[in-house]
Amino acid sequence: MKNRLVQILNKYSLYLVLVLLVLFFSIATEGFFTVPNAMSMLTSWSIKGLIALGVGMVIISRGIDLSSGSVVALASVVAASFAQNPEVSKFGMPPVFVAVVLASLVGVVIGACNGAFVAYTKIPPFIATLGAMTVARGLALMYTKGFPVSQLREDFMILGRAMVGPVPLLAIYFLVAAGAVWVILNHTAFGKNIYAIGGNENAARVSGVSVELNLVAVYTIAAFLAAFGGMLMAARTAAGNATYGNMYELDAIAAVTVGGISHSGGLGTVSGMVAGIMILAVVENGLILLGVSPYLQQVVKGCIIVGAVIYDMSKHKRR
Amino acid sequence: MSDYTLEVENLSKAFPGVQALDGVSLRVRPGHVHAVMGENGAGKSTLMKCLLGLYRPDSGRILFKGEELRIPHPSVALAKGIAMIHQELNPVAERPVMENIWLGRFPRRRFGPLSFVDAEAMHVRTRAIFEDLELNLDPRERAGNLTVAKMQMMEIAKAVSYNSELLIMDEPTSSLTETEIAQLFKIIRRLRSQGVAIIYISHKMEEIFRICDEVTVLRDGKFVGERDVASLTIEELIRMMVGRELTSLFPKQDVPLGDVRLRVEGLSSPGAFENVTFDLRRGEILGFAGLVGAGRTELMETLFGLRPISSGRVLIDGGEIRIRSPRDAKRAGLAFLTEDRRSTGIIGVGSVTDNTIIANLLSYVKKPLRLLDFARIRTDTREYNERLRTRTPSYETRIQNLSGGNQQKVLVARWLLTRPDILILDEPTRGIDVGAKAEIHAIISELAAEGNSILLVSSELPEILGMSDRIVVMHEGRQTAILERKDASQELVMKYATAV
Numbered sequence: 163m164k165n166r167l168v169q170i171l172n173k174y175s176l177y178l179v180l181v182l183l184v185l186f187f188s189i190a191t192e193g194f195f196t197v198p199n200a201m202s203m204l205t206s207w208s209i210k211g212l213i214a215l216g217v218g219m220v221i222i223s224r225g226i227d228l229s230s231g232s233v234v235a236l237a238s239v240v241a242a243s244f245a246q247n248p249e250v251s252k253f254g255m256p257p258v259f260v261a262v263v264l265a266s267l268v269g270v271v272i273g274a275c276n277g278a279f280v281a282y283t284k285i286p287p288f289i290a291t292l293g294a295m296t297v298a299r300g301l302a303l304m305y306t307k308g309f310p311v312s313q314l315r316e317d318f319m320i321l322g323r324a325m326v327g328p329v330p331l332l333a334i335y336f337l338v339a340a341g342a343v344w345v346i347l348n349h350t351a352f353g354k355n356i357y358a359i360g361g362n363e364n365a366a367r368v369s370g371v372s373v374e375l376n377l378v379a380v381y382t383i384a385a386f387l388a389a390f391g392g393m394l395m396a397a398r399t400a401a402g403n404a405t406y407g408n409m410y411e412l413d414a415i416a417a418v419t420v421g422g423i424s425h426s427g428g429l430g431t432v433s434g435m436v437a438g439i440m441i442l443a444v445v446e447n448g449l450i451l452l453g454v455s456p457y458l459q460q461v462v463k464g465c466i467i468v469g470a471v472i473y474d475m476s477k478h479k480r481r
Numbered sequence: 482m483s484d485y486t487l488e489v490e491n492l493s494k495a496f497p498g499v500q501a502l503d504g505v506s507l508r509v510r511p512g513h514v515h516a517v518m519g520e521n522g523a524g525k526s527t528l529m530k531c532l533l534g535l536y537r538p539d540s541g542r543i544l545f546k547g548e549e550l551r552i553p554h555p556s557v558a559l560a561k562g563i564a565m566i567h568q569e570l571n572p573v574a575e576r577p578v579m580e581n582i583w584l585g586r587f588p589r590r591r592f593g594p595l596s597f598v599d600a601e602a603m604h605v606r607t608r609a610i611f612e613d614l615e616l617n618l619d620p621r622e623r624a625g626n627l628t629v630a631k632m633q634m635m636e637i638a639k640a641v642s643y644n645s646e647l648l649i650m651d652e653p654t655s656s657l658t659e660t661e662i663a664q665l666f667k668i669i670r671r672l673r674s675q676g677v678a679i680i681y682i683s684h685k686m687e688e689i690f691r692i693c694d695e696v697t698v699l700r701d702g703k704f705v706g707e708r709d710v711a712s713l714t715i716e717e718l719i720r721m722m723v724g725r726e727l728t729s730l731f732p733k734q735d736v737p738l739g740d741v742r743l744r745v746e747g748l749s750s751p752g753a754f755e756n757v758t759f760d761l762r763r764g765e766i767l768g769f770a771g772l773v774g775a776g777r778t779e780l781m782e783t784l785f786g787l788r789p790i791s792s793g794r795v796l797i798d799g800g801e802i803r804i805r806s807p808r809d810a811k812r813a814g815l816a817f818l819t820e821d822r823r824s825t826g827i828i829g830v831g832s833v834t835d836n837t838i839i840a841n842l843l844s845y846v847k848k849p850l851r852l853l854d855f856a857r858i859r860t861d862t863r864e865y866n867e868r869l870r871t872r873t874p875s876y877e878t879r880i881q882n883l884s885g886g887n888q889q890k891v892l893v894a895r896w897l898l899t900r901p902d903i904l905i906l907d908e909p910t911r912g913i914d915v916g917a918k919a920e921i922h923a924i925i926s927e928l929a930a931e932g933n934s935i936l937l938v939s940s941e942l943p944e945i946l947g948m949s950d951r952i953v954v955m956h957e958g959r960q961t962a963i964l965e966r967k968d969a970s971q972e973l974v975m976k977y978a979t980a981v
Contacts, residue, residue, distance in 0.1 A: 349852040351842040358839050361828035368787070368825050369840035369895065370811040428830040 172477050176422060176437045183441060187448035194451050197328060204333035205398075207443040209234070209391040210413050211336045211436075215343045216384030217411065218418035218435040222347070223380050224360040224427025225280060225287035230388035230414055232298035233269055234407025237392030239302050241265035242311035242402025245318035258318050262393055269389025270382055272298055277381030281374035291381075295411070302404035311402040322397030332394060339387060344432040346383075356380055361428025416463070417442045420470040441466070483547030486511045486647050486678035487532070492541035494527055499874065501527040503702045504541070509678045509695075511646065514669060516681045516689045516710070518722055519699035520886065520914030525682055528699070529649055533558045533565055546646070556585075564640030565649040568912070569823070570632045574625030579607040581624045582639045610638045614668055630661035637668060648672065649680040654688060655912060658773050666692050684914055685941075686715050698722055723916040733926050733948045739763030741799075742934045743903055745784070748793030753779035754958040756793070761903065761934045766925065768949030769938040770974045775955040777938045778820055781905045784936075785810045785817040797903075811840065816901035818892055820908040820938070822885065826892050829881035833873050836880045836891050837862045841898040865894035870920060886917030893924065904928065907938040922948060942971050954978050 171178065188195035213230045220227045244253055244261035272294055279290040324331040347353035355376045358366040367373050388407075396402040421438025423430030445466060449459045489507040493500070502524045509515040519525050530536045532543065534552025543550040545561065552558050558565075572581050580587070580603070588602040607620035616634050618627075627635065633653055640648050650669075654662045669679060669692055681693055689696060690710060698705040698721040705721050743761040748754075754776035761767050769777045782788045784795065786804040794801050797813055804810045810817065819825040828836055838845065838858055847854045862876050869890040873883055880888055889909065896904060906925065910918045925948060929935055939945050945952055952969050954962040954977035962977040 345852070349855075351846055351851075351853060354835065354839065354842055354853070357831060357835065358828050361831045362824075364825040365828050366839065368785070368807055368817060368819055370807040371839065371842075372806075372808060424830075426830075428828065 234392035237389035273382035273385025277378030816896035
């Protein structure tokens with residue numbers, strides 16, 4: 163009986179922590195448990211959430227993606243430059259979808275390169291995506307010469323600013339993406355292949371899984387999500403900027419790690435990723451409302467990440 | 482002082498859903514080699530892990546040299562004089578042999594407040610141990626360069642360096658050649674004469690009778706009995722292990738052979754094997770015998786598209802095919818059960834279900850959305866694993882929590898699901914207990930009777946001789962003979978395998 167309770171608590175500990183955090187901040191602060199605050203949390207974490215979903219998939223395949231923050235920056239400036247007001251634009255007034263498609267294409271190209279390097283040259287994913295991270299940031303700076311790309315058109319900005327009733331459109335993109343990733347991971351052959359590759363790449367290969375193609379696909383999806391996030395960020399902030407997305411990749415890695423995605427590959431769920439993202443969002447937002455200094459916030463975040471993994475690993479120990 | 486080095490009394494240990502040990506006893510005398518036997522899942526590994534302090538027993542006592550054994554941390558076991566030679570060795574490959582032996586307690590030389598590793602002292606001490614054991618090893622050799630046999634000897638030397646009084650050996654001969662086994666046994670006898678107590682875990686009957694003094698048998702986590710090996714027959718021992726009579730270990734049924742399914746002509750792969758030619762008929766089991774390094778596994782890997790072909794042809798049903806990847810091989814109707822279950826077989830953290838379906842995923846993709854058909858996945862997983870009598874708490878259990886024999890059955894299920902015509906089985910019963918072994922032999926025979934063609938690689942001669950219709954013998958990458966079942970004998974196969 164007691165054992166069973168412990169088992170259940172272990173299984174749902176992540177969600178329990180989330181609920182407890184929400185309860186704590188609701189009681190400890192005045193503004194936390196309100197609709198506007200919830201919406202502001204959603205707005206500020208939706209883009210990171212999109213990135214985290216992609217990074218989570220990459221980590222399940224036993225890889226890592228450090229390039230997402232820089233992809234956000236590059237995609238934001240590319241999207242913005244095709245969505246400027248006609249009087250300042252270099253490209254006249256193309257339809258909105260051009261900006262969206264080109265920004266996404268940035269992600270697809272960088273992601274495919276990441277995947278190809280990892281799959282075919284066998285260099286460690288850390289190195290491949292570290293390179294991509296630096297290159298993408300550099301390209302963004304070259305493209306803009308370091309200046310923000312501002313004065314964007316209304317019809318573009320609405321993509322990042324519209325509300326559906328009380329819910330920001332940004333949050334809906336995130337939910338749709340989370341649903342899609344859930345379907346991919348749980349209900350498609352591709353998803354099962356990703357888990358298998360992360361669990362034992364050699365066994366997957368012998369079983370006839372095309373390890374290389376699947377890796378290219380997973381890195382491509384991850385960078386696509388980051389690029390889409392970068393495009394949304396330009397729309398929301400009315401500018402593209404080569405400095406956007408700084409350290410987002412680390413926030414994304416932290417969130418899915420807290421969410422129980424194992425860095426040894428082959429393990430992790432979408433609900434875990436979403437819970438991890440929400441935990442970091444709630445903590446960040448709650449600490450701000452508590453008036454905790456931003457410096458201390460960083461310290462707390464760091465401790466949560468390490469603590470979460472220590473706890474997660476202790477669950478799986480058999481003695 | 483107790484008569485026994487080790488006394489285990491009434492030990493029990495449960496894991497969620499499994500009673501792994503249930504009142505087990507084991508007594509080992511100094512200077513004796515004590516076999517611990519039992520089918521996979523009988524509790525041998527759990528018992529050893531309790532001795533090493535990796536698991537904490539729920540109840541029961543462990544006495545070591547008459548005193549209750551307390552091991553708060555696994556490293557303490559070694560310091561107390563209990564050492565284990567694991568089946569899968571894991572040396573620090575990049576470092577020399579001697580550093581592997583003295584890891585964690587390097588000899589030091591002091592210079593005032595500083596202390597440095599004394600490599601010379603380490604070398605001298607290592608040499609002394611090697612000479613004492615008559616080991617032909619260089620202390621400065623990089624550990625990763627050693628053969629498995631030499632790595633084991635390094636581990637034994639390490640145990641000796643700790644003055645171990647209890648040495649546990651888990652399947653020490655599973656990847657050794659006959660000469661290496663003889664050498665290992667020489668060392669075991671020497672340790673025995675020095676009063677070391679040795680626990681010897683193996684599935685190979687013949688070894689138990691060659692080297693062991695007593696045997697303790699476990700079944701389903703329970704103690705079955707302890708016997709002197711001298712007064713025991715193989716049949717009695719098997720009966721103790723499985724709790725039933727095994728009529729035949731190698732029940733190959735005679736079936737009429739059909740047309741040639743697979744023809745391999747002059748196949749070569751660079752650095753692995755040369756000029757291999759054979760036919761495989763419908764319903765035939767073609768055995769591949771040879772020593773380690775004969776190139777049998779490499780040949781199978783090549784047929785399955787995992788290695789390049791430098792010359793030669795592969796024909797299926799008379800038509801030449803090109804196999805460049807496992808996908809091509811699967812499409813051609815081949816299936817490949819690899820020899821190394823852990824590194825190329827199971828996906829450890831995956832469930833039994835995931836492991837069963839991974840090679841057959843595409844057949845579950847349902848139109849129009851290309852999603853997986855879980856109803857069929859569940860039915861197939863259940864059907865195939867029930868047919869193979871896989872024992873698992875549930876189909877959602879991680880496969881790494883099953884015993885080796887059950888893992889192997891899941892892998893067989895995986896390949897049967899692809900409905901292959903030609904099955905390549907590389908060491909299908911390695912590290913598997915007699916009960917599961919007989920079941921797997923029965924399955925192989927059944928598959929052949931159903932018209933499948935089978936390439937069987939095994940290092941166990943009785944298995945090859947018992948199961949095969951014909952036997953291809955290889956020696957160092959060359960095919961030295963193809964023997965008919967009626968002509969083949971252990972001696973003849975060994976003659977061609979050693980090319981004398």
